[in-house]
Amino acid sequence: YWDVYEWAHSMGKMMIRVCLFFPMPTWPRVSDLIHERGRSLSGWIHLGGVKAFLDGSLGSSSAWFYEPYEDVPGDYGLQLLDMDVLLNATLESDKSGLQVAIHAIGDKANDMLLDMFDKVVSLNGTKDRRFRIEHAQHLSPGAATRFGEHGIIASVQPDHLLDDADSAGRKIGVERAERSSYLFRSLLAGGAHLAFGSDWPVSDIYPLQAIRTAMSRKLPGWEAPWISAERLPLDDSLKAHTISAAYACFLDHVLGSLVEGKYADFVVLPSTSWREFADDIPGHVLATYVNGKQAYP
Structure with a gap:
């Protein structure tokens, strides 16, 4: 959609602000573009960084887990990238100053990324990189705290909960699902930066619906919340969808709160x-x- 955004901007038709992430293999071109034109092409178009996918999704039984799926015996999901290849690409992207976002849904995929990020910090040094794990839907015990060790962004989509709450028990077992799924409150308690989004068009784009879901964790027709201990209060839900979402894109200096000098x-x-x-x-x-x-x- 890069050409579409540039066309809309050139015609004066942009009415939303976009922060663009590009496929990780294109990192040299993205780095050159940022050095040539800066991170903000205007107040409407911002260049974020690069993105990769480590596993699939729960619904397709391709999220990468330590234990097999209950409904597909012997199937642990899919590892979409070799970890050495991903580490090298992440190191080079990080060295060039690009923000890195990687999709991980299963508990093993998230742990592998957390381990890899430890290596990136040890090799490239400590800096404000705002590494993003996209979705972070199912976490092993202790993983939520590890997000906070380096201030990793947990980029989550509350409305995906509406798709998974009814099926997760069948896919990975009730005990595993209730122990590991959509741990919003645990991530905040562990020091992670929790940023809300929609993952549109996969799920509804409407922010108020996502805020409602994070607070109630109820499916339509359900009387009790799913994993009630992980419900968020209004204040945390609003922050996740405003200032924290802006922080997750390095845009908190111009977006996310009503402060003099911001849009x-x-x-x-x-x-x-x-x-x-x-x-x-x-x-x-x-x-x-x-x-x-x-x-x-």
Whole structure:
């Protein structure tokens, strides 16, 4: 979509801000582009870094686990990249100043990334790199704390919970699912930077729905939450979808909070207090402002 964004920007039609990540094998070209044009091509288009995929998904039985799937005996999921190849590409991308984001869903995939990141820090040194693990859906015991050791971004999508809560028990067993799945509160307690997103078009793009899901962890029709200990309060859910999401893209200096000097991007909600909002999160906003100008309705 790079050409589409550049066309929209050149025509003055951009109404959303984008932070672009490119396939990891293209890192030399991305690095050259950033050195040539800077990280922000404008207030609308930002160059983030590079992304790779280490495993698949739970629904397709391709997320990479230590233990086999309950419904597919002997199947542990898929490792999509050789770890030595991934380490070398990550080291080079990191040396060039690129932010690295890697998809990991299964508990083994997440642990392998955490181990690899320890090597990157030991070889390239400590710096503000904001390494991102995309999804981080199923974690082994102790993994949530390891995210905090180097301030790793846990880039998670609460609405995926709506897809997995009903099937995870069948896929990996009830005990494993309840021990390891969508550990939002544990990640925060361990010092991770928790950033919310949608993974659209795979799931709903609407932020208020994701905030509601993170707080309730209930599927439609369910009376009890799924893994209630991992529910988040409103404040943490809002931060994850605003300032923490901006931090995860190195954009917290211009986005994510209403502060003098930042872009005036905000919504007007049909609530008179945060308590009212938390008790009944609305399904709509009254108005949306982008760059200080009303964009909706």
